[in-house]
Amino acid sequence: MPRFLLFILLFSASTTFGQQFSKIANPSSCKAKINAKAKETKSISADFEEVMYSSMFNTPKKAKGKLLYKDPSKIRWEHLSPKKQVILIDDAKARFQENGKEVTNPTANKVVKKIQGLMVQLFSGDFLNEKEFSISYYESSSQYKLILKPKSSRMSRYISSIELLFSKKTALLDEMTMIETADDKLVYSFSNTQTNGSISDSKFTQF
Numbered sequence: 001m002p003r004f005l006l007f008i009l010l011f012s013a014s015t016t017f018g019q020q021f022s023k024i025a026n027p028s029s030c031k032a033k034i035n036a037k038a039k040e041t042k043s044i045s046a047d048f049e050e051v052m053y054s055s056m057f058n059t060p061k062k063a064k065g066k067l068l069y070k071d072p073s074k075i076r077w078e079h080l081s082p083k084k085q086v087i088l089i090d091d092a093k094a095r096f097q098e099n100g101k102e103v104t105n106p107t108a109n110k111v112v113k114k115i116q117g118l119m120v121q122l123f124s125g126d127f128l129n130e131k132e133f134s135i136s137y138y139e140s141s142s143q144y145k146l147i148l149k150p151k152s153s154r155m156s157r158y159i160s161s162i163e164l165l166f167s168k169k170t171a172l173l174d175e176m177t178m179i180e181t182a183d184d185k186l187v188y189s190f191s192n193t194q195t196n197g198s199i200s201d202s203k204f205t206q207f
Contacts, residue, residue: 002101006184008093019140019141019142019143020140021138021139021140022139022140023136023137023138023144024137024138024139024144027078027135027137027179029039030137030139030144031128031137032130033054033144033165033171033200034125034144034146034171036171037125037170037171037172038123038124038125039124039125039132040196041123041195041196042070042071042195042196042197043068043070043071043195043196043197043198044068044069044123044193044195045066045067045068045069045192045193045194045195045197045199046066046067046191046193046194047065047067047187047190047192048064048065048171048189048190048191048193049064049188049189049191050063050064050065050069050079050186050187050188051063051186051187051189052071052185052186052187053136053184053185053186053187054183054184055181055184056100056178057185060085061198063079063081063082063083064067064079064080064081065077065078065079065080066078066080066114066195067190067202068199068203069119069123070199070201070203070204071123071124071186072091072120073090073091073120073122074089074091074201074204075087075088075089075119075204076088076092076121076182076203076204077089077119081119083098083099084097084098084101085097085098086098086176086205086207087114088117088205088206088207089204090201090205093205095189095207097200097207099143102207107132107177113186122164122173122176127148129153132150132151132152133148133149133150133151133162134147134148134150134151135147135149139168141168142167142168143165143167143168143174144165144168145163145164145165145166145168146163146164147161147162147163147164148161148162148163148164149161157194158180159178159179159180160175160179160181161176161178161179161182162178162179163175163176164176165179170193172190172195173190173193174189174190175188175189175190176188176190177189
């Protein structure tokens with residue numbers, strides 16, 4: 001199973017340098033801003049850069065790709081380089097392709113189904129209800145930082161925390177970092193983010 005799928009399945013020290021974050025005593029305003037943006041967002045198109053840090057590698061592994069989301073539960077998560085991997089989620093239907101071939105084994109399908117639930121939580125703002133995560137809120141002059149700690153002991157065995165960096169100006173996600181251990185983490189940086197544009201439904205059904 002591709003390692004990036006495992007990290008997304010489980011859903012964080014950040015690679016953000018030069019910023020000083022302080023804890024928000026009353027996070028209600030921050031929560032309201034992020035939640036309001038999520039609720040008004042019907043579609044998302046963004047480029048991402050992935051950097052994987054692992055004790056198994058001498059140097060970090062880098063990749064690039066494209067993310068598409070359409071309310072309420074359509075997702076296309078596509079690695080474009082150095083190799084192609086595509087996850088398609090269309091409501092209750094989920095598919096995964098690697099190296100030009102669709103993967104149909106039950107384990108892969110189960111993983112993709114779990115991804116659906118976690119990613120939809122993120123895009124819809126439902127993660128703010130803290131049913132699956134406890135959240136600590138911080139801020140700098142330009143960003144909000146939310147640190148999510150999984151409540152499930154099963155999830156905690158694989159991921160220690162998730163860090164989300166949101167732009168204060170746009171309330172959009174700038175960066176997502178997932179940490180398994182001190183030496184193993186995955187960082188996604190998002191750019192060229194556009195919201196509420198027209199996205200064909202075929203993007204979520206055709207590789």
